[in-house]
Amino acid sequence: MAEFAIKNLKSGGLITNYFCSSSCKHCLYNCSPQWEKRYIDTDTAELNLKKIRELGCWSVHIGGGEPLLRPAKLVTVLEVAAKVGLTVEYVETNSSWFKDMDSAQKLLSELREKGLNTLLVSISPFHNEQVPFARVQGVIGAARQAGVGIFPWIADFESDLSQFDPSLPHSLDEYRQTFGDNYLIQIMQRYWIHLGGRALTTFRPLLGKKTWQQVLLENPAGCAAELADTSHFHLDLFGNYIPGLCSGLAISRDDLGAPLSAAKYPVSTVLFQKGIGGFFEFAKKNFAFTAKRNDYINKCDLCNEIRTHLVFNDYNDSNELEPKEFYVRGQVKIA
Numbered sequence: 001m002a003e004f005a006i007k008n009l010k011s012g013g014l015i016t017n018y019f020c021s022s023s024c025k026h027c028l029y030n031c032s033p034q035w036e037k038r039y040i041d042t043d044t045a046e047l048n049l050k051k052i053r054e055l056g057c058w059s060v061h062i063g064g065g066e067p068l069l070r071p072a073k074l075v076t077v078l079e080v081a082a083k084v085g086l087t088v089e090y091v092e093t094n095s096s097w098f099k100d101m102d103s104a105q106k107l108l109s110e111l112r113e114k115g116l117n118t119l120l121v122s123i124s125p126f127h128n129e130q131v132p133f134a135r136v137q138g139v140i141g142a143a144r145q146a147g148v149g150i151f152p153w154i155a156d157f158e159s160d161l162s163q164f165d166p167s168l169p170h171s172l173d174e175y176r177q178t179f180g181d182n183y184l185i186q187i188m189q190r191y192w193i194h195l196g197g198r199a200l201t202t203f204r205p206l207l208g209k210k211t212w213q214q215v216l217l218e219n220p221a222g223c224a225a226e227l228a229d230t231s232h233f234h235l236d237l238f239g240n241y242i243p244g245l246c247s248g249l250a251i252s253r254d255d256l257g258a259p260l261s262a263a264k265y266p267v268s269t270v271l272f273q274k275g276i277g278g279f280f281e282f283a284k285k286n287f288a289f290t291a292k293r294n295d296y297i298n299k300c301d302l303c304n305e306i307r308t309h310l311v312f313n314d315y316n317d318s319n320e321l322e323p324k325e326f327y328v329r330g331q332v333k334i335a
Helices: 044-056 069-082 099-111 133-146 155-161 172-179 183-190 199-205 212-218 224-228 267-288 300-309 326-332
Strands: 010-015 060-062 087-093 117-120 149-153 233-235 240-242
Touching: 010 044, 044 233, 060 069, 069 087, 069 099, 069 300, 099 133, 117 133, 133 149, 172 183, 172 240, 183 199, 199 300, 212 267, 212 300, 224 267, 267 300, 300 326
Parallel strands: 010 060, 010 233, 060 087, 087 117, 117 149
Antiparallel strands: 233 240
């Protein structure tokens, strides 16, 4: 069978922290204010960035969580990137940290001097549930004054958010009442959302229509294409590489560049070689897994349920189901 190896990296980023000021209902990483308040340290940032360069990628973006919740630590990350010789394409922000124009401009000017060229500013109804649009507008204005470029993600939603009081947050229910019951589905036609993490819970009532048998029947192949994709990779503050967009799966940074050991990475290996069907049988045989629902969206939905089952049933054969808090936060219902 084919060996699973990550030998080169195309385009990706560094996750500095999982704790966040928001608990967005589409978040791939289940970020929230309840996460441990841990930020990437200098050594881990340097080792991650050196590995990224070693495997052929010369630029990164920086995301979280919310990277600007610890601006001094973000400065250090920018300095490390410059030291290693990597360009920072952009830093992501939800703008929750904005207080006033003067302090925001001062901070962004300091970050620009350290290598911040562009700020990806999140603009969406999901973020607006907890971050007033006025803060987003404030950050955009401050960035312009500081000479920092703006990457609005995505500008198409500005007209939607502008229908409401910008000084307040607004729930998705308010958006549904204003724009119609199909608003969530319409969002997916305007905004790229990977159905993983908290997005599974959010969109399952609308899209979850498959039994586990259907999921297995429709997906007989392995997950090699998804797991080996490095077009939008991430390394995190724990020194772990997240294969593809499979949040909750982890490969140690030090194991990148060579074939992975099946003994060290049994879950990743079976998914790569045998797909969701092989993983289902693995969990059923070894950990008494049984599918509990008949409303799966896709194979990622079933995979997430299986991995969560393993984590909560003392699966200690490897460290590939990390961070554990991803699974804990995934069980918390967000109102």
